[in-house]
Amino acid sequence: MKVATVDIGTNSMRLLIADYDKNIISNREKYVQITKMGKDVDANRKISTESINRNTRALENFVNMAKEQHCEKIKVIGTSALRDSVNREEFVNEAMKKTGIEVEIISGEMEANLGFLGVKNLLDKKDYTLTIDIGGGSTEFILGNNLGELIFSKSEDIGSVRMTEKFLKTDPPTEFEILNLYDYMDITINNTIDVLKSYKIGKFIGIGGTATSISSMLQELSPYLSERVHNSKIYYDDLVRVFYDLSKKTLSEKQMITGLQPQRADVIFAGVCILKNIMYRLNASYLVVSEYDNLEGLVYTM
Numbered sequence: 055m056k057v058a059t060v061d062i063g064t065n066s067m068r069l070l071i072a073d074y075d076k077n078i079i080s081n082r083e084k085y086v087q088i089t090k091m092g093k094d095v096d097a098n099r100k101i102s103t104e105s106i107n108r109n110t111r112a113l114e115n116f117v118n119m120a121k122e123q124h125c126e127k128i129k130v131i132g133t134s135a136l137r138d139s140v141n142r143e144e145f146v147n148e149a150m151k152k153t154g155i156e157v158e159i160i161s162g163e164m165e166a167n168l169g170f171l172g173v174k175n176l177l178d179k180k181d182y183t184l185t186i187d188i189g190g191g192s193t194e195f196i197l198g199n200n201l202g203e204l205i206f207s208k209s210e211d212i213g214s215v216r217m218t219e220k221f222l223k224t225d226p227p228t229e230f231e232i233l234n235l236y237d238y239m240d241i242t243i244n245n246t247i248d249v250l251k252s253y254k255i256g257k258f259i260g261i262g263g264t265a266t267s268i269s270s271m272l273q274e275l276s277p278y279l280s281e282r283v284h285n286s287k288i289y290y291d292d293l294v295r296v297f298y299d300l301s302k303k304t305l306s307e308k309q310m311i312t313g314l315q316p317q318r319a320d321v322i323f324a325g326v327c328i329l330k331n332i333m334y335r336l337n338a339s340y341l342v343v344s345e346y347d348n349l350e351g352l353v354y355t356m
Contacts, residue, residue: 058120058128059352062109062157064092064135064190064215065321066263069116070349071123079353084280084345085119086263087112088317092135092191096216101139110148117153127356131168131348132159134191134213162209166194170204171351173259173344176285177202181256184336187347188264188328190215190321195246197253205253208246212239214264214325222324225304232301232327239331247335258338260288261347263318264325268296269343270313278313284345290333297326 055075061068069085089112091105113130120128130149136142136159149157160168169187177183177198182205187194191213197206221227221235260268269286270278300308300323308319333341
């Protein structure tokens with residue numbers, strides 16, 4: 055059966071088209087469009103009319119692509135930006151009008167569960183596995199054991215778009231802004247980090263645009279190659295190097311980086327800060343990047 059899943063995120067909209075048979079996903083094709091659904095949502099709690107129009111057009115385009123490839127089922131979810139906005143129904147209604155498909159706005163817990171389903175084939179065979187999904191509006195922490203059971207999951211309101219808008223207002227950011235961002239992160243995720251420290255974590259997995267972009271940058275991939283990114287490793291020492299490099303760059307300089315989508319350049323530094331902080335606090339020497347994520351997880355629920 056040919057299926058399609060769409061994730062409407064805070065910074066990007068992503069489409070997966072694949073064959074699904076007897077719990078096996080094959081012939082995967084992924085498409086990404088930077089749609090910035092969550093622009094100013096953290097401050098205003100509202101999606102702008104411009105953003106609604108931009109995102110419904112992108113969704114219409116994705117749905118048409120899925121129909122052209124004869125997908126029998128199309129499922130669409132909305133995450134952090136839509137969860138947080140008071141006018142989310144306006145978007146859902148407009149999307150229904152344009153595509154005939156109902157957008158399901160999922161909780162942070164459901165988002166984490168879908169991410170866990172997506173990486174279930176990559177879990178550590180001996181110890182616990184922590185999957186970290188850094189999105190535009192939130193970060194999901196997903197802990198599983200070696201039997202494939204979900205042990206703990208938490209969605210925290212720290213994401214690359216949200217943190218950029220809240221703290222990084224100078225180009226390039228000042229040391230004071232970066233310190234404020236770290237202080238806020240430390241307070242926000244402190245309880246979650248304390249819980250995770252009580253488990254013996256044997257493997258760290260990164261999913262989502264921040265992790266895949268960092269891997270692509272480290273490998274200087276142009277164009278992006280998913281087969282090179284999937285199962286690649288981000289070492290903490292390399293991440294520190296990327297952090298210091300990005301901290302000095304202006305937006306226009308970041309847009310020139312090989313391996314980074316220019317449309318992600320404005321929020322990538324905040325994403326690096328989030329990942330660096332988590333890996334440091336959990337003493338992770340490296341993280342494995344997965345191209346399989348909540349889009350594949352959503353397929354398994356079909």
